Amino acid sequence: MMETYYKIRYINKENNEEIEMPLEKMVGILLNLEMGLNFHIEALKAQAIVIRTNLIKSSKSLEGGNFENIWDNREDKNVEKIIKAVEETKGLVILFNDKPIEAKYHLACGGSTENSENVIDNQIIYLRRVLCDYCKGSIYWKDEKNFSIEEIENLLKINFPKMDIDVESEISGFMEDIERDEYGRVISIKIGNKRFSGKELMELLDLNSTRFAIFPTGVKFVSRGKGHGIGLCQYGAERMAQEGYSHIEILKYYYTGVEIKEFQLPCIKRPLYGKIIVIDPGHGGEDEGHRGDSLGLLEKDLVLKLALKLKSKLEDLGVTVYLTREKDEKVLITERIEQANKLDPDFFISLHMDYFYNSKMKGCEIFHFRKDYNSEKLGSYILKNLKDRQIATRGVKEGNFYVFRGISGNSLLIEIGYLSNPQEEIKFIDENYMENLAEGIVKGILEYFQ
Ligand SMILES: [Zn+2]
Ligand SMILES: [Zn+2]
Structure with a gap:
């Protein structure tokens, strides 16, 4: 029987090979590897949706295709359960704000999952800490590892003080409170809760x-749980399934505020997949940049606001976006340059605002470094789109900013407007204006690449 499936193309990170195969088949293969047959069917379904979500999020493209039968042997008892979990969740993904989430998971959380920012530096709204007793008693609930003092020294590349009878030491909570006579003999010592005389001991x-x-010769580390602790706790999911929770309930428990829906192609179409752009909101922290003449708006705030809008819109198109600052903080220009050069982006885009003694001066102006024809071209695409959106523009020009000289690739600088012009300043408190501005810039970038 001919059936329509989605065909996925993505880059295998391990060997950089491009793989193309039916999406659902790939979900099945990974499900068998990442969870396996011993798990409850509802836990397997939850994990299947997790895997599908991640595949779609990282895929290069996805398109419909007709396949006779995607499973090699569906009667094979070893994979029957896997196929059932995949087929019964076919097409379902985890969405937040209608976008596939980054569905992190781990083996066992050991009592509570973790907020994303404590592990990956990034505050992700649906990866919040939740209490989880469900993995209690699983094989990964508790682990013990013993190390000798020498092993600790080797592994951590440190040296403890040389142990000798002349060096007094205690093992706090175990053997402590040593009392000696003036010649160094032990009069008494507390061991556990009991005091012993030196002679007794x-x-x-x-x-x-x-x-x-006394000296320790080894240490025991007792840990609870296994893995980074963000997102779905696999052994917790297993226990929830055994207790009668459905795969949907399990997913909603571990991913805060998400929805589980069949995916729609438009939400995952990414024409700019693989492009890298660094956005550099100027100034920050004590360096405010220009200040508006009538309302006192600050350049550092407005460019950051725009940068965050650009980031989200570009990411929707598949671009990998880095910001040189994500909050109101001071970042040196040299640091910004260094950071950008490491990432080797397609474009480095600096955002600034203008100020002029003549308060009539207005409009958005774009600069590129000399002979940087790519940036010149991108600049003109952006300005054209801004003009189409009734935003005042001034033109694309050659500039000789310090930052241009440091950046090794294509770079442009956008002066988004004049803070010395009261009529222009007031536009920047209008959410729609900012939105329109961001939309125009992104549209220009899209047209450039297409
Ligand atoms: Zn858990
Ligand atoms: Zn500036």
Whole structure:
């Protein structure tokens, strides 16, 4: 029987090979690897949706295709359960704001999952900490590892103080509170909750004398849970399934505020997949940039606001976007340049605002470095789109800014408007104006690449 499936193309990160195969088949293969047959069917369904979501999020393209039968042998008892989990969730993905989420998961959380920013530096709204007792008692609930002192020294590349009888040491909570006479013999020591005299201890442990010191020779680390702890807890999902929760309930428990829906192609079409753009909102922190003459708006705030809008819109098109600052903080220009050069982006786009003694001066102006024809071309696409949206423009020009000289690739600088012009300043408090501006810039970028 001919059936329509989606065909996925993506880059295998391990060997950089491009892979193309039916999406649902890929979900099945990964499901078997990442969770396996021992899990409850509802847990497997939850994991299948997680895998599908991640594949779609990272895919290069997705298109409909007709396949006779995507499964090699669906009667194979070993994969029957996997195929069932995949087929019964066919096409379902986890969405937040109608976009596929980054569906992180781990083996066992050990009591509570983790907020994303504590692990990956990035605050992701649906990856919030939730309590989870469900993985309690699983094979990954508790783990113990013993290390000798030498092993610790080697692994951590450190040196503890050389242990010798002349170096006093205690093992806090275990053996402490050592009392000695003036010649160094132990009078008494507290071990556990009990105090022993030196003589008692010498007899009980068959020590050669009461002139002794104590040192640890090893340490035991006891850990709970396994993995980074963000998103779905796999053993927690298993237990929830056993307790009668559905795969949807499981996913909604671990991913905060998400929806599980069949995906729509438009939400995942990414014409600019693979492009990298660094956006550089000027100034920040104590460096405010220009200040508006009538309302006192600050350049550093407006360019950041625009940068964040651009980031989200460009990401929707598949661009990988980096910001040189994501909040109101001071970042040196040299740091911005260094950061950008490491990323080797297609474009580096600096955002600034203008100021002039003549308060009539207005409009958006774009600069590129000399002989940077790519940036000149991109600049004119952007300005054309801004003009189409009734935004005042001034032109694309050659500029000789410090930042241009440092950036090794294509770079442009957009002066988004004049803060010395009261009529222009007031536009920037209008959300629609900002939105329109961002939309125009993004449209220009899209047209350039197409
Ligand atoms: Zn858990
Ligand atoms: Zn500036």
